[in-house]
Amino acid sequence: MKISNISIKHFTSIESVEIVFHETIALVGQNNAGKSNILKALDVFFDPSASKITEDSFYSRDISMPIEIAVLFTSLNETEEEYFRSYVQDNALKVKRKIEWDSSSSKPKIHHIGYRSVPKVDWLNEEKISGSAIDQWWATKSALSIEGIQFASHFKSKPNVTSWKEAATAFISEHKNIIRFEEIERENIAGFEGVLKGGLPKFVLLPAVRDVLDEAKSGKTNPFGTLINSIEQLATDEDKTQLKKPLGELSKLLNAQGA
Numbered sequence: 001m002k003i004s005n006i007s008i009k010h011f012t013s014i015e016s017v018e019i020v021f022h023e024t025i026a027l028v029g030q031n032n033a034g035k036s037n038i039l040k041a042l043d044v045f046f047d048p049s050a051s052k053i054t055e056d057s058f059y060s061r062d063i064s065m066p067i068e069i070a071v072l073f074t075s076l077n078e079t080e081e082e083y084f085r086s087y088v089q090d091n092a093l094k095v096k097r098k099i100e101w102d103s104s105s106s107k108p109k110i111h112h113i114g115y116r117s118v119p120k121v122d123w124l125n126e127e128k129i130s131g132s133a134i135d136q137w138w139a140t141k142s143a144l145s146i147e148g149i150q151f152a153s154h155f156k157s158k159p160n161v162t163s164w165k166e167a168a169t170a171f172i173s174e175h176k177n178i179i180r181f182e183e184i185e186r187e188n189i190a191g192f193e194g195v196l197k198g199g200l201p202k203f204v205l206l207p208a209v210r211d212v213l214d215e216a217k218s219g220k221t222n223p224f225g226t227l228i229n230s231i232e233q234l235a236t237d238e239d240k241t242q243l244k245k246p247l248g249e250l251s252k253l254l255n256a257q258g259a
Contacts, residue, residue, distance in 0.1 A: 001080050001093065001201065005072040010059040011044075012037040039205055045069045046203035048097050053108040055101065063101035070096035073200075083199045087114040087186075095196065096185070112193040117181040123151065124168045124179065134164055147178050202230055 007018045013034045019025075027035040044052055044067075055061055073093040076084070084093050098111040122128040123137050123144055137144060141152035154167045172179060186192070204227045235243070 001073040001076045003071055004074040004092070006038075006042065006045075007068070007070040008038065008041045009068040010062070010065045011041050011067045011069065012057060012059065014038070014041070015059050036208070041069050042071075042203055043205040044099075045071055045095075045097050046200060048099075048110045048112070050108050050110065053099055053110075057099075057108075058101065063103065066101075067099040068096060069099075070094065080199065084195070087116055087192075089115075089117040094183075095200075111187050112196060113185050113187050114192050115183050116186055117183055119172060120180045120182050121146070124172055126165055126168065129161060129164050129168065131161055134158065134161065146175060149175060149178075204230065 003021045005018065005020055007016075008014050009016045013032075014037055017034075017038070019038070027038060029035050044057075053067075055063055058067060059065065071094070073095070074091060076088060076091055076093060080093075081088050081091065087093055087095075094115040096113040096115070098113055100109045100111070101107075102109050118125050118127070122133070135158075138152070138158045142150070144151040151167070151171055154171070155163070159167065206227065
């Protein structure tokens with residue numbers, strides 16, 4: 001998966017901004033224009049720790065307005081589509097972090113929100129299909145149609161909830177191009193935050209530094225060490241074998257003693 005779009009509202013110096021991502025993107029601007037705050041917003045999105053949020057994190061210190069950081073992921077592979085199947089629509093996954101300030105505890109409250117597209121008609125919406133709802137719909141079954149295509153014709157007699165849901169899924173799949181959908185938010189359904197932690201890419205924020213050599217000397221807990229360690233974990237034994245020689249040569253060049 002890759003980031004396709006990011007929307008940030010009421011975060012630090014950013015009142016509202018939306019950025020469309022391409023294969024490569026560069027943030028260019030004057031000092032204090034907010035470039036670093038966009039990266040910090042992504043850091044909060046991927047690692048939404050309460051320790052990163054203070055009253056200063058809110059735009060103009062206005063804690064009455066929540067911080068919202070939404071990211072749209074596209075180009076999901078088959079494994080990712082299956083992992084997030086309840087929240088994927090047209091090979092895209094949209095996730096939002098909504099952060100409110102709890103004045104009573106002086107701490108942030110972080111909401112983890114996923115988006116789903118559901119049919120606007122209740123009788124195709126899985127979440128609204130129930131025994132009592134079917135009783136009402138069946139009484140006027142001839143009205144259950146979209147552009148003249150009858151839904152109730154699938155049944156010889158009034159179906160149970162399971163059969164109705166199965167027929168609704170098939171109907172949606174067959175007539176998706178003429179069914180109207182709406183996007184709805186869902187918070188923490190079925191342990192959504194746990195699902196996110198296991199499925200989203202790893203994000204490492206590299207802050208501006210004065211001396212890269214000093215930063216690189218630190219252990220695995222500093223940003224550069226975390227990045228290098230993450231790459232190392234992803235590398236296969238074959239990758240490491242291929243990289244061993246060029247990295248060795250590079251090390252010799254970097255550590256060469258001047259005459």
